Amino acid sequence: MILTLAFRNLFHDRIRLAVTLVGILFSIVLVAVQLGLYLGASNMITANIDHAKADLWIAAYGAKSFEDGGMLLTPRERHQALATPGVKAVIPLVVRFAEWRKPEGGSTRVVLVGTDAEDGGLVPFDLVEGTWEDIKAPEAIAVDKTYLNELGIKGLGDTAQIANGRVRVRALTDGVRSFTQSPYAYTTLNRSRALFGDSDNTTFYLVQLQPGANVQKVQHELASRLEGAEVLTHEEFRDRSLKQWLFRTGAGVALIGGALLGSLVGTVIVAQTLYSSTKDHLSEFATLRALGSSSGYIHKVILAQAGISAVVGYLLGISIALTILVFSRNTALPMVMTPGLAFWLFALTVGMCAISALSAIVKVTKIDPATVFNR
16 A cells, blocks of 8 residues: 555656656766766776786885886896795886877877786786787787777787887787876887887886785885885785876866765755655645554655655666666776666665655654644
8 A cells, every 4th residue: 555655646746756757867877977987997097907917016116006107117126026035026017108109190198018928917908809929029019999090090000109119000909998098008028118218127016926925024025125116015006096096186086076966966856856746745644644544654655655766767777877888888988887886876776765755754744634624
C-alpha cells in the first residue's frame, strides 16, 4: 500500500514528476562526468608510473612529477644506489620536454621518454602497431594515435625533428594520453640522450629490490647515501604527481567543485518538487491521519516517493553518462567509469532524494488530523 500511494502521488502530476526526474538526471550526469573526468585525468597522470616496475624512485630534489623531474641525475647516484644492501637493479629513465618540429612546418611540445625495455623498468605499453624491436631501429620513435594530427604526421614511417635530431615513427600506441597535452614519445635510452646532447645523465633511476628486502629500510639507507637526490616509494611519487597536476594547477578542484555543485542543484530541485507535491496532498495525508495512520506510515510514503524518483532518475542519468563516456574515448581527456563510481553515484542519488524528502516530512508532521473535518 505504501508503494501504491507513493506511485499515485508521483504520477498524479506528470509535469512535476518530469521536473523531478530532470533535476536528478542533471545532477547524476554532471557528477558522473566531473568525477569520470577526474578519474580519467588521474589515470593519465599516473599511467607511466604505474607501468614502471620500480619499488623506489630516485629523483632530483624538487622533482614535481613524472613529466617535471627537475635537474638531471648523474651516474654517481646510480653507483651509490647499486652499492646499497637490498638493491637488485638501478635502471635509468630519461623523461624530458622537447620541441617537436612538424614536417610541414610549425612545432609543438612532446614528453620524450627514453627507456630500454631489456632493463625491465618502463616498457612502452598499449602498442597497437609496431613492437619494441621496431622502436630500437635507427631514428625510431613511438607516439600515440590520438595525437597524430597535433604532431603533423599521418602514421608509421613519417619523420620529424626532436631537439637535436631527426626521428621516424616506427610504432604507435593507443590510449596513452597526456594530461599536460604534450604527447608522450617513446624511444631508447641512448637515443633520447643523443637527442638532448647528453652522454650519461638521466632524469630518474628506477630501483628494484632484492626479494624480501624491506622497502622502508632500503629507502632510508639510500636517502642517507644520496645527498643530492630524493628517494620516493611508488605511492609517494604517484601521489606527488597527482597533487602537482590536479591540485596545484586547480584542475582537480574544479572537477570536484563541479560534482558538488551538481549534487547541490539536484538536491534543491528534488526537495522543492517533493515539498510541493506533499503540500498539494495535505488533505489526503490529513485523511490518513484521521483514519489512524501513524506518522511513521506517512513518512514511509514520502520516502518511497523519494526512492522511486531516485531509481528512475539514476537509470536515466547513468544511461546518458555512459553514452557520453563512449563518445569521450577518442578525445584528449576520456572519461572513466568504474563499478565503484557507479555504485557511489547510486548511493549519492538515494541519499540526495532522502535528504530532499525531509522538507516534505516536516510539513506533514505539522498536519492536524482535525482539518479533514473542516472541509
